[in-house]
Amino acid sequence: MATDPRPRVLIIGGGFAGLQAARRLAKAPVSVTVVDRRNHHLFQPLLYQVATAVLSPADIAAPIRAILRDQANARVILGEVQAIDLASQTVHLAQGELGFEHLIIAAGATHAYFGNDAWQAVAPGLKTVEDALEIRRRVLMAYEEAEWEADAAARRAKLTFVVIGGGPTGVELAGALKEIAARTIPRDFRFIDTTTAQVILVEAGPHLLAAMPAASQQVALDDLQAMGVDVRLGSRVTAIEPGAVVLGDERLPAANIIWAAGVQGAPLARTLGVPLDRQGRVIVGPDLAVPEAPNVFVVGDLAHRVDDATGRPVPGVAPAAIQMGAYVAGLIADEVAGASPGARAPFRYRDKGSMATIGRNRAVAAVNGREFSGLFAWVLWSLVHVWSLIGFRRRVFVMFSWLWSYLSFTKVARLITATPEPQLTRPRDPQSPEGATVPPSPQTDPP
Amino acid sequence: MATDPRPRVLIIGGGFAGLQAARRLAKAPVSVTVVDRRNHHLFQPLLYQVATAVLSPADIAAPIRAILRDQANARVILGEVQAIDLASQTVHLAQGELGFEHLIIAAGATHAYFGNDAWQAVAPGLKTVEDALEIRRRVLMAYEEAEWEADAAARRAKLTFVVIGGGPTGVELAGALKEIAARTIPRDFRFIDTTTAQVILVEAGPHLLAAMPAASQQVALDDLQAMGVDVRLGSRVTAIEPGAVVLGDERLPAANIIWAAGVQGAPLARTLGVPLDRQGRVIVGPDLAVPEAPNVFVVGDLAHRVDDATGRPVPGVAPAAIQMGAYVAGLIADEVAGASPGARAPFRYRDKGSMATIGRNRAVAAVNGREFSGLFAWVLWSLVHVWSLIGFRRRVFVMFSWLWSYLSFTKVARLITATPEPQLTRPRDPQSPEGATVPPSPQTDPP
Numbered sequence: 001m002a003t004d005p006r007p008r009v010l011i012i013g014g015g016f017a018g019l020q021a022a023r024r025l026a027k028a029p030v031s032v033t034v035v036d037r038r039n040h041h042l043f044q045p046l047l048y049q050v051a052t053a054v055l056s057p058a059d060i061a062a063p064i065r066a067i068l069r070d071q072a073n074a075r076v077i078l079g080e081v082q083a084i085d086l087a088s089q090t091v092h093l094a095q096g097e098l099g100f101e102h103l104i105i106a107a108g109a110t111h112a113y114f115g116n117d118a119w120q121a122v123a124p125g126l127k128t129v130e131d132a133l134e135i136r137r138r139v140l141m142a143y144e145e146a147e148w149e150a151d152a153a154a155r156r157a158k159l160t161f162v163v164i165g166g167g168p169t170g171v172e173l174a175g176a177l178k179e180i181a182a183r184t185i186p187r188d189f190r191f192i193d194t195t196t197a198q199v200i201l202v203e204a205g206p207h208l209l210a211a212m213p214a215a216s217q218q219v220a221l222d223d224l225q226a227m228g229v230d231v232r233l234g235s236r237v238t239a240i241e242p243g244a245v246v247l248g249d250e251r252l253p254a255a256n257i258i259w260a261a262g263v264q265g266a267p268l269a270r271t272l273g274v275p276l277d278r279q280g281r282v283i284v285g286p287d288l289a290v291p292e293a294p295n296v297f298v299v300g301d302l303a304h305r306v307d308d309a310t311g312r313p314v315p316g317v318a319p320a321a322i323q324m325g326a327y328v329a330g331l332i333a334d335e336v337a338g339a340s341p342g343a344r345a346p347f348r349y350r351d352k353g354s355m356a357t358i359g360r361n362r363a364v365a366a367v368n369g370r371e372f373s374g375l376f377a378w379v380l381w382s383l384v385h386v387w388s389l390i391g392f393r394r395r396v397f398v399m400f401s402w403l404w405s406y407l408s409f410t411k412v413a414r415l416i417t418a419t420p421e422p423q424l425t426r427p428r429d430p431q432s433p434e435g436a437t438v439p440p441s442p443q444t445d446p447p
Numbered sequence: 448m449a450t451d452p453r454p455r456v457l458i459i460g461g462g463f464a465g466l467q468a469a470r471r472l473a474k475a476p477v478s479v480t481v482v483d484r485r486n487h488h489l490f491q492p493l494l495y496q497v498a499t500a501v502l503s504p505a506d507i508a509a510p511i512r513a514i515l516r517d518q519a520n521a522r523v524i525l526g527e528v529q530a531i532d533l534a535s536q537t538v539h540l541a542q543g544e545l546g547f548e549h550l551i552i553a554a555g556a557t558h559a560y561f562g563n564d565a566w567q568a569v570a571p572g573l574k575t576v577e578d579a580l581e582i583r584r585r586v587l588m589a590y591e592e593a594e595w596e597a598d599a600a601a602r603r604a605k606l607t608f609v610v611i612g613g614g615p616t617g618v619e620l621a622g623a624l625k626e627i628a629a630r631t632i633p634r635d636f637r638f639i640d641t642t643t644a645q646v647i648l649v650e651a652g653p654h655l656l657a658a659m660p661a662a663s664q665q666v667a668l669d670d671l672q673a674m675g676v677d678v679r680l681g682s683r684v685t686a687i688e689p690g691a692v693v694l695g696d697e698r699l700p701a702a703n704i705i706w707a708a709g710v711q712g713a714p715l716a717r718t719l720g721v722p723l724d725r726q727g728r729v730i731v732g733p734d735l736a737v738p739e740a741p742n743v744f745v746v747g748d749l750a751h752r753v754d755d756a757t758g759r760p761v762p763g764v765a766p767a768a769i770q771m772g773a774y775v776a777g778l779i780a781d782e783v784a785g786a787s788p789g790a791r792a793p794f795r796y797r798d799k800g801s802m803a804t805i806g807r808n809r810a811v812a813a814v815n816g817r818e819f820s821g822l823f824a825w826v827l828w829s830l831v832h833v834w835s836l837i838g839f840r841r842r843v844f845v846m847f848s849w850l851w852s853y854l855s856f857t858k859v860a861r862l863i864t865a866t867p868e869p870q871l872t873r874p875r876d877p878q879s880p881e882g883a884t885v886p887p888s889p890q891t892d893p894p
Contacts, residue, residue: 038863039587039591039861039862039863040861040862040863056505056506056860057503057862058503058860058861058862063861063862065632065635066861069634069635070634075637078591078595078869094869095595095871129862129864133864140486144486144525148524148525148526148542185512188510188513188516189512396847397844397848400843400844400847401844413505414486414487414510415487415504415505415508415510415576416485416486417504417576417577417580422525422526422541424542
């Protein structure tokens with residue numbers, strides 16, 4: 001059997017970084033193999049909209065095979081990398097081993113609970129489609145259970161949502177959760193006043209959106225508070241129990257807790273045998289390569305690289321991942337064409353700005369040193385995010401979903417799959433008369 | 448606490464029949480309670496398109512609460528009915544009991560395996576969103592595994608799809624599965640020629656689409672065969688094992704088996720203590736009421752009613768369910784206004800015709816005694832199905848999905864959620880050279 005003489009580029013991970021690298025190598029005389037545990041590329045910035053029942057998973061996910069279908073030098077393996085052996089230049093999958101001449105590790109990050117892994121069962125994070133669907137299920141079930149819960153304390157807890165982490169994910173989730181309660185579903189329920197649902201956003205640091213300029217931080221805080229979100233800055237979570245979050249001395253009873261506070265590098269990084277930072281990310285050089293292994297690169301959320309110009313680490317955001325993937329593909333293409341590895345120009349991250357939405361028509365954006373807020377920023381955010389989606393159809397669907405969601409105050413993907421089993425502390429007597437011309441309040445709820 | 452003086456109408460099931468009944472009672476001086484195990488109303492005729500990755504679940508499901516949001520006399524309970532006690536006029540849920548003055552049982556049907564319940568694990572049916580997502584997962588995984596399967600027999604089995612049951616669901620599934628193999632995904636894979644995938648449709652009776660006229664049956668058979676589907680009429684399944692379907696003397700190795708052959712009434716019917724037919728459906732009178740209990744009705748797929756005019760049972764199809772729900776609501780509204788139960792006009796099913804699609808642009812339709820086929824029938828089918836969807840947004844999304852799927856030969860919801868674990872008999876060496884300029888065939892596959 002003839003062997004393929006081309007150098008083998010192996011890319012672990014079909015996210016922003018890995019896919020960009022693969023596509024940029026389309027014309028290079030290499031064979032490209034992309035390995036991913038999942039069959040799809042996920043547009044993570046919009047995952048919170050799956051979690052809050054605005055979008056369906058397929059709206060923000062595209063099969064990796066379809067994306068690379070027409071790239072003749074690329075193939076896709078669905079599989080999980082168990083270990084990476086730098087000495088023998090092989091990657092171990094369950095199905096067998098893969099050798100490489102160039103390796104691009106783009107496996108991303110997963111949730112980190114600061115050593116308290118037991119919190120994960122109570123407070124899910126938001127990194128994958130399954131995470132988003134689980135959060136969606138819990139949020140929808142919270143209202144279903146509250147409707148039929150006669151125990152007043154249990155009902156209040158079910159109508160309390162705590163989001164931990166004040167970065168863009170936490171801010172966007174908190175705003176969306178408040179929007180559901182205040183605008184989307186009040187008329188769906190007869191016994192509860194969903195507008196009384198509490199959304200609490202907890203951030204350990206002094207500011208929301210730590211990576212954005214101060215003015216944007218203030219606008220985000222003001223807007224969330226105007227929506228009715230209870231923002232707790234400088235508040236560190238000391239414990240999470242089923243049904244409550246503990247902030248030092250204060251205990252917040254809450255049936256709904258979402259973790260948006262920390263990430264760590266994918267576990268397979270530990271099999272490399274190279275230095276990792278405190279978050280488990282691989283410390284790479286100016287060329288994004290692993291020390292002592294110039295043909296092994298780490299890109300995206302898994303890479304720790306302090307930018308020489310700014311002195312700050314390259315952030316774990318989509319544009320940085322895309323730039324890193326493109327950069328590394330460029331290096332490989334040059335060197336396959338004969339360039340020397342000694343001549344590598346260092347990677348420079350170009351910060352094109354950042355944005356976060358707050359509720360249905362507000363956002364903050366900082367682009368090229370200029371800051372925007374309000375409706376204009378929201379439109380800008382929408383355009384950038386929709387344009388980044390892969391595929392014309394997805395763009396149209398998502399734009400239409402948003403337009404519909406906006407005009408009709410409807411979350412359009414409010415689906416609970418699987419048979420729900422409502423957990424009630426004390427079920428309300430189903431014979432209760434129709435009420436709710438007077439909304440139940442915590443003090444006057446009937447026993 | 449004041450009690451509600453209005454008669455209580457309790458509706459079990461938020462499908463076509465139950466929801467129609469609820470909505471038709473909007474103006475009647477009654478209180479309406481809809482109980483369903485799920486939070487959503489499901490448009491079952493399009494479920495096969497979720498199973499074949501064309502549509503997302505949220506495209507064909509609408510929250511029951513949202514549908515009934517503006518109906519002041521209606522409320523919704525998410526819960527499972529455990530038993531119905533006719534003597535005491537109460538329904539038992541996990542959360543408590545519900546009394547009624549009028550009961551409409553619209554709980555529908557579930558899969559029936561003709562006494563071979565062990566088959567269910569191997570050959571899932573298609574009745575719920577979870578069913579559809581499971582089938583979708585298995586179909587997508589079949590190709591992923593076949594791509595990396597070195598054992599030739601295992602690979603052929605993974606590329607073999609058997610659909611059991613030649614009614615509309617089976618016909619539509621078989622056509623869609625062949626379309627995926629032949630048109631949608633060939634370019635996604637490098638080692639397998641997906642156009643060689645086999646789709647086998649097994650029907651025990653002498654014809655496909657037994658409820659349709661003979662000419663439509665013939666067109667369906669011809670069209671499926673022209674697409675390359677292997678149609679086995681007069682073939683009864685005698686056994687289903689993991690990895691094979693047995694038809695008498697013949698054993699078909701197949702890793703993908705879908706059951707579309709039988710339904711039975713929802714199990715809660717057995718708690719009624721009234722006669723059921725062989726499929727577990729409740730035998731009702733000309734007024735769709737349970738014998739001896741004129742205020743208890745059964746409608747939709749759970750009802751067995753032989754139509755006096757035709758001598759045939761009212762079929763388990765959506766239009767019949769809708770008509771039954773509307774009829775019963777009318778009776779209740781009349782009697783609450785003073786009409787006598789003795790004066791009930793019998794239910795008459797108006798057969799408005801039936802349709803089934805076959806692949807991407809063919810269908811058969813029989814409406815008002817006239818038969819159509821080909822592209823015209825497919826357009827008719829599309830219009831009817833889209834119009835029946837609840838909600839403007841869903842209609843637009845589905846029409847756009849179909850248009851996109853048609854123009855681009857893409858199944859637009861090809862998402863595998865959860866971490867797939869490919870099951871391979873013998874994994875192909877990942878180092879295999881890129882092949883597939885010559886498609887592998889069963890005889891010449893490399894060992």
